Each structure stands twice: as structure tokens, then as C-alpha cells.
Amino acid sequence: MLPKERKRAIVLSGGGGRGAYHVGVLKFLHEHEWFPDVIVGTSIGAVNGAALASGHTASSLWSLWKRLMTRDVQIGNNVLNMVKDQYLFDTKPLRETLTREGWVHEDRINSDDAAVHLRITATDIDTGRLHVFGNSEDVFQSSMTREAISLDHILASCSIPLVYPPTELNGRTYWDGATVSNTPLSAAIDAGAEEIIVVLMTPWEEEAHVDIPKGFIQSAGLSLDWALLASFRADMKMLKRVNSIVQLKLENARLRAIIAEMVENINRDDLSDLYKDENQDGIPDILEDRLRMLPEPIVIAPREAISVGQIISYTEEGHQKMYSLGYEDARRAWAAAGLSVEGGHSH
Numbered sequence: 001m002l003p004k005e006r007k008r009a010i011v012l013s014g015g016g017g018r019g020a021y022h023v024g025v026l027k028f029l030h031e032h033e034w035f036p037d038v039i040v041g042t043s044i045g046a047v048n049g050a051a052l053a054s055g056h057t058a059s060s061l062w063s064l065w066k067r068l069m070t071r072d073v074q075i076g077n078n079v080l081n082m083v084k085d086q087y088l089f090d091t092k093p094l095r096e097t098l099t100r101e102g103w104v105h106e107d108r109i110n111s112d113d114a115a116v117h118l119r120i121t122a123t124d125i126d127t128g129r130l131h132v133f134g135n136s137e138d139v140f141q142s143s144m145t146r147e148a149i150s151l152d153h154i155l156a157s158c159s160i161p162l163v164y165p166p167t168e169l170n171g172r173t174y175w176d177g178a179t180v181s182n183t184p185l186s187a188a189i190d191a192g193a194e195e196i197i198v199v200l201m202t203p204w205e206e207e208a209h210v211d212i213p214k215g216f217i218q219s220a221g222l223s224l225d226w227a228l229l230a231s232f233r234a235d236m237k238m239l240k241r242v243n244s245i246v247q248l249k250l251e252n253a254r255l256r257a258i259i260a261e262m263v264e265n266i267n268r269d270d271l272s273d274l275y276k277d278e279n280q281d282g283i284p285d286i287l288e289d290r291l292r293m294l295p296e297p298i299v300i301a302p303r304e305a306i307s308v309g310q311i312i313s314y315t316e317e318g319h320q321k322m323y324s325l326g327y328e329d330a331r332r333a334w335a336a337a338g339l340s341v342e343g344g345h346s347h
């Protein structure tokens with residue numbers, strides 16, 4: 001059933017054939033009893049998110065990934081049509097695979113039996129605007145579109161420009177959601193999340209570097225990776241600035257409340273409950289209800305760049321590598337966040 005709480009959210013970035021990385025992260029989180037209430041998925045993150053909303057676990061999703069081959073996702077476009085169509089591969093096989101292999105169950109995703117509150121992103125080609133589609137209402141006012149999530153929504157989120165064809169949806173034409181925002185934090189916050197984990201498939205550290213790309217696919221993929229990472233870094237900086245402003249407002253409100261109480265109620269002793277501070281953070285709870293701090297996420301990302309060519313490559317060997325890397329990077333980020341890492345688990 002749809003979780004009553006919206007406390008925990010995971011944001012799954014795009015990355016095509018590198019998507020088994022997400023599953024390794026999920027496996028680690030599940031072993032540590034961390035289960036998302038909200039999933040925001042972009043591109044291959046939308047595929048994995050929809051699978052989880054359909055009822056899959058990290059283990060069953062891994063079973064699907066292990067047998068997912070390139071032929072199950074795409075076929076090469078006719079050379080004569082490439083210039084006219086402006087894409088290299090057709091994703092018709094992906095649509096068939098998601099249905100035939102049981103990755104996605106639309107009826108469940110769009111019912112009260114959905115396992116999570118799902119958000120999928122796609123970019124409107126006409127306007128360049130990022131659209132967020134969801135299977136439930138947001139907690140806070142937003143521009144998210146609440147509607148039944150279909151395979152078209154998932155494929156729209158996966159429509160990498162020049163690599164895959166755009167997708168028609170609701171009379172509009174869409175590209176991959178990662179085109180303008182690979183890791184949309186606001187979608188998780190608007191859904192009500194207070195605890196967010198972001199999974200990137202590009203190095204997060206500022207000093208990360210990669211080899212010079214060779215060929216069209218590597219160049220296009222790498223330029224997209226870096227552009228999207230820059231947008232996420234900008235989102236993080238904005239989040240921290242907003243938190244600073246909120247903190248200043250809270251402190252100002254707290255001081256004004258104290259002064260008002262001292263001036264107007266200096267002889268009264270019956271107002272202790274009004275300005276109670278149960279979480280003992282120095283700010284009256286009544287004020288915290290009005291001004292909400294935005295959660296700063298735990299970021300799980302590789303230390304070194306993953307081959308850009310793997311975006312369009314789906315092999316068992318590649319999946320195993322990505323799965324193991326995601327698991328270990330999750331362990332590292334979890335420990336860095338000061339959380340207890342359980343030992344002895346096999347992945």
C-alpha cells in the first residue's frame with residue numbers, strides 16, 4: 001500500500017546501462033532496514049522506480065537486471081533514417097521487455113496498492129521545461145502533475161536526445177528528464193520527504209576527472225553527465241542557502257517570541273507549554289511548524305567515472321560490476337554520514 005508517511009525519499013539519477021548501480025545501493029539500504037516512501041526517478045531511474053512502485057524488492061529487481069541484455073532495450077536505427085529521425089537507436093524492445101518480463105505493473109502503480117509514492121521526470125522539448133509526474137498528490141504546493149503513470153511516462157523519461165527517439169505523451173513531445181535535471185531534489189521535498197538519499201552515477205567530488213572521450217557516444221554522454229552534475233551541485237548550493245535563510249528566520253522569530261513574552265507576560269507562569277521545545281534545538285516547536293528546514297541529502301556516488309559507453313550497453317558482466325560498485329559506494333556514504341554499517345552481509 002502507499003506509505004502513509006513521506007519521510008524517506010530516494011532520488012535515482014539517469015545512466016542507461018549503468019542502472020544496476022541503483023540496485024546495489026538499494027540492496028545495501030534494504031539490509032540496513034532503510035526503505036523509501038518516495039522515489040523520484042529520471043531515465044533508467046524511472047524504470048527502477050516504477051519497478052519498485054510495482055512491488056519489486058532489491059532482490060527481485062536484481063534478478064530482472066541480471067538477464068537484461070542490450071537486445072532487450074534497443075535496436076539500431078536504419079542508417080538511412082538516422083539523419084531524418086535524429087536518433088541512433090529505437091527503444092521498442094524496452095517497452096516490450098518492461099511488460100513481458102514483469103518489470104512494471106501499471107494497475108498497481110496507480111492504485112492504493114502502490115509500494116511507494118512515485119515521481120517520474122521528463123523534459124518538454126517545446127519549452128525545455130522539466131515535468132514531474134506522480135501517482136499521488138504532493139504534500140506541498142508544486143507544479144507536479146498527478147496522473148496515471150504509464151509506460152509512455154517511463155519511456156519519455158528514458159528518451160536520451162540523439163540516442164533514443166522522443167516520446168509522445170498527452171499531446172506533447174518529451175526527452176529524457178535528465179536533459180535539464182538528472183537529480184531533481186525539489187520533487188522529493190515537495191512530496192514531503194524529510195530524509196533524502198540521492199544516487200548519482202557520476203563522481204560527486206569536485207576533483208573527479210575522466211579520460212578524454214572517443215567517438216560520438218562517449219562525447220555526447222560525457223557532456224550530458226557533466227552538465228547534469230553541475231545542475232545538481234547548483235541545486236545543493238541553493239538548498240544550503242535556503243536553509244541558511246530559514247534558520248535566520250527561525251532565530252529571529254525565536255528572539256521576538258522571547259522578547260514579547262518577557263515584555264507582556266513577565267509575571268505569568270502559565271505559558272511554558274506555548275513555547276515548548278521538545279526536540280531541544282533551541283527553537284520553540286510552534287515556530288518550527290511554520291518554517292520548515294529542507295533536508296540535506298546523503299549523496300551516494302562513485303569515486304571514479306564510469307565508462308560513458310556503458311550507457312547503451314547492457315551485459316551481465318557490466319551489470320554485476322555496477323551492482324557491486326553501487327553496494328560498496330552506499331556502504332562508504334552510509335559510514336561517512338555517521339550511520340552504523342552492519343557487517344557480514346552477502347551481496
